[in-house]
Amino acid sequence: MSPKVSKEHKEQRRANILNAAKDVFIEHGYEHTTMKHIMDAANVSRGGLYQYFLNKEDVFETILEEDLQLNLNELEEVLREKVHSHWDLLLETIYGEERQPNDDMNSLAPSKLEFFITGRNDKRRREFGKARYYNGLKLYSAIIEQGQQKGEFCTKFDSDIIARSIIAFIDGLAFDHSILPKEDLKMKQQSALFRDYLKTILGVE
Amino acid sequence: MSPKVSKEHKEQRRANILNAAKDVFIEHGYEHTTMKHIMDAANVSRGGLYQYFLNKEDVFETILEEDLQLNLNELEEVLREKVHSHWDLLLETIYGEERQPNDDMNSLAPSKLEFFITGRNDKRRREFGKARYYNGLKLYSAIIEQGQQKGEFCTKFDSDIIARSIIAFIDGLAFDHSILPKEDLKMKQQSALFRDYLKTILGVE
DNA sequence: CATTATAACGACATTAATGTCGTTTATCAA
DNA sequence: TTGATAAACGACATTAATGTCGTTATAATG
Numbered sequence: 001m002s003p004k005v006s007k008e009h010k011e012q013r014r015a016n017i018l019n020a021a022k023d024v025f026i027e028h029g030y031e032h033t034t035m036k037h038i039m040d041a042a043n044v045s046r047g048g049l050y051q052y053f054l055n056k057e058d059v060f061e062t063i064l065e066e067d068l069q070l071n072l073n074e075l076e077e078v079l080r081e082k083v084h085s086h087w088d089l090l091l092e093t094i095y096g097e098e099r100q101p102n103d104d105m106n107s108l109a110p111s112k113l114e115f116f117i118t119g120r121n122d123k124r125r126r127e128f129g130k131a132r133y134y135n136g137l138k139l140y141s142a143i144i145e146q147g148q149q150k151g152e153f154c155t156k157f158d159s160d161i162i163a164r165s166i167i168a169f170i171d172g173l174a175f176d177h178s179i180l181p182k183e184d185l186k187m188k189q190q191s192a193l194f195r196d197y198l199k200t201i202l203g204v205e
Numbered sequence: 206m207s208p209k210v211s212k213e214h215k216e217q218r219r220a221n222i223l224n225a226a227k228d229v230f231i232e233h234g235y236e237h238t239t240m241k242h243i244m245d246a247a248n249v250s251r252g253g254l255y256q257y258f259l260n261k262e263d264v265f266e267t268i269l270e271e272d273l274q275l276n277l278n279e280l281e282e283v284l285r286e287k288v289h290s291h292w293d294l295l296l297e298t299i300y301g302e303e304r305q306p307n308d309d310m311n312s313l314a315p316s317k318l319e320f321f322i323t324g325r326n327d328k329r330r331r332e333f334g335k336a337r338y339y340n341g342l343k344l345y346s347a348i349i350e351q352g353q354q355k356g357e358f359c360t361k362f363d364s365d366i367i368a369r370s371i372i373a374f375i376d377g378l379a380f381d382h383s384i385l386p387k388e389d390l391k392m393k394q395q396s397a398l399f400r401d402y403l404k405t406i407l408g409v410e
Numbered sequence: 411c412a413t414t415a416t417a418a419c420g421a422c423a424t425t426a427a428t429g430t431c432g433t434t435t436a437t438c439a440a
Numbered sequence: 441t442t443g444a445t446a447a448a449c450g451a452c453a454t455t456a457a458t459g460t461c462g463t464t465a466t467a468a469t470g
Contacts, residue, residue, distance in 0.1 A: 005446070006437075013447090031236050031323050034427060045449045050429065113380060114322050117315055118236050120383045129384040161394045164381075168395060169370075172377025175318060176369075178325045179334040189366050190373065197370075197402050210416070211467070218417090239457060250419045255459065 014052050017042040021059050022108065030060060030114040060115055061128065063108070068135060075139045086147030087204050091195070093143065097170055110178040113171065137163050147202070154203030162201060169194055219257050222247040226264050227313065235265060235319040265320055266333065268313070273340060280344045291352030292409050296400070298348065302375050315383040318376065342368050352407070359408030367406065374399055 020042035024033050035056055039049050053059045083089050097109075116132075119125030140163035147153040177185055199205060225247035229238050240261055244254050258264045288294050302314075321337075324330030345368035352358040382390055404410060 010447085029323060029326065032326070035429090036427075046429085047431085047450065048448045051447065055429080110322055110325060113318070117319050117380060117383050118234060118323065120315060121234065121237070126384065130389070133381065133384055157398060158394075161391060161398055164391060164395050165374075165398055168377035168381055169374055170377065171380045172373035172375070175322060175376045175380060176338065176373055178322050179331065179338055184335070186366065186369060189363075190369050193362065193366050193370055193406075196406070200405055201398070201402065214467095215417085240459090241457075251459085252420065252461085253418045256417065260459080 013044075017044060017049065017052055018059070018063055022063050025060065025063070025111045026108055030056075030111045031118055057125075060111075064112065064115075064132070068132065071135055071139055075142060079142060083146070086143055086150065086152045087202070090140070090143050090147070090198070093139065094166060094170065109174045113175055113178070133167070136167055139163075140166050144202070152204075156203065157201050162198075166198075218249075222249060222254065222257055223264070223268055227268050230265065230268070230316045231313055235261075235316045236323055262330075265316075269317065269320075269337070273337065276340060276344055280347060284347060288351070291348055291355065291357050292407070295345070295348050295352070295403070298344065299371060299375065314379045318380055318383070338372070341372055344368075345371050349407070357409075359406075361408070362406050367403075371403075 017038070021033075021038045024037045024041045027033075028037060033056070035046070035049060038044075038056075038059065039046055042049070053062070077083075116125065116129040119129070137160070141159045144153060144159035144162055148155045148159060173185075173187065173190065177187065222243070226238075226243045229242045229246045232238075233242060238261070240251070240254060243249075243261075243264065244251055247254070258267070282288070321330065321334040324334070342365070346364045349358060349364035349367055353360045353364060378390075378392060378395065382392065
């Protein structure tokens with residue numbers, strides 16, 4: 001419909017495709033969506049789509065990059081020490097991720113798990129996943145460590161290990177949620193128990 | 206090679222196929238293995254393979270059924286109350302699952318995650334996953350509840366919720382392990398921390 | 411040994427997804 | 441207005457996996 005650029009129109013189109021693609025990934029999951037699905041959802045032709053992205057992997061990674069950026073921004077804020085209660089910040093950060101599978105639930109989370117687990121034999125994909133893991137780890141770890149330094153948390157356990165546990169638990173919940181409907185999962189009670197766990201090992205209250 | 210039955214030879218062949226298939230699934234993961242892979246690994250022709258199984262899903266589910274049976278047996282034992290220390294039993298049970306991804310690592314665990322998460326939009330597959338989830342839940346829950354009844358564990362928390370958390374943690378670790386190599390995951394330290402937590406909420410020692 | 415039932419085989423038709431490429435067409439600039 | 445540019449298009453060749461089916465060959469049986 002629109003030949004010979006215009007720069008922001010081009011970026012607009014790209015953004016449209018990404019939005020449509022995200023919906024498709026949420027609906028069908030990573031492995032089961034095809035470029036055709038994305039083409040249809042975005043009202044773009046085969047050739048058009050391939051103008052903007054190399055392949056499905058490229059589309060998905062681009063979508064993932066976005067919220068990676070969000071995390072990095074959060075980390076920034078933490079390191080700048082503009083924080084009142086590290087406990088609240090920690091919960092908020094956890095909830096930010098957990099909300100996706102938890103809430104009204106049309107999140108990309110299960111597709112993310114899919115993306116990484118089906119790609120675990122691919123070097124490139126593994127690197128990508130590893131980078132994301134360490135990104136999250138750094139975020140949680142930084143919050144905990146700073147909370148410890150300020151004396152808000154006890155130092156009985158290593159912040160790195162606690163952070164890893166948090167990640168494992170979130171990933172596990174996301175996975176279980178992809179199998180079980182919300183009613184069956186008792187997510188809230190699990191979250192409460194987990195919060196309790198964190199309180200205990202962080203010595204909060 | 207062998208026409209006109211012989212019953213146990215037939216079962217033997219079937220078992221061979223399943224063994225070979227399991228190796229293939231471990232190597233390539235669920236989504237990326239094809240019937241061709243299985244055929245080659247099991248030294249069976251296309252027609253031969255389809256004589257025994259309907260499709261890939263059928264093969265994989267059959268493999269899964271096996272260790273489901275193992276779990277059920279364990280549950281039996283618990284319910285028959287032939288248990289000395291419920292704490293030891295609990296650890297052993299957790300470890301039995303965790304060992305797979307943990308140890309020398311050639312386990313089916315990541316493929317299981319794959320199988321269920323990529324099939325989350327399929328009714329049949331979801332039912333299957335749900336059944337397995339509740340099977341595991343029943344197992345852990347029974348151990349904990351009985352431990353509580355015998356006074357070995359405190360009753361501060363609901364056995365059902367604790368069991369769910371255990372499952373979430375195990376699934377999360379399995380997932381993270383499929384991204385990160387063993388050296389990077391610090392699995393042992395995470396497990397130790399989790400064990401510590403279980404001790405706390407179960408009032409052990 | 412001859413017969414028969416059937417396990418095992420592998421070619422084949424089918425389906426579906428992928429990425430490419432030559433063509434068309436709308437916009438921008440002169 | 442017009443010509444150059446490149447976005448958008450969709451047909452196409454390619455690749456790969458699936459499940460079927462008619463044929464082959466062999467182990468059990470009498």
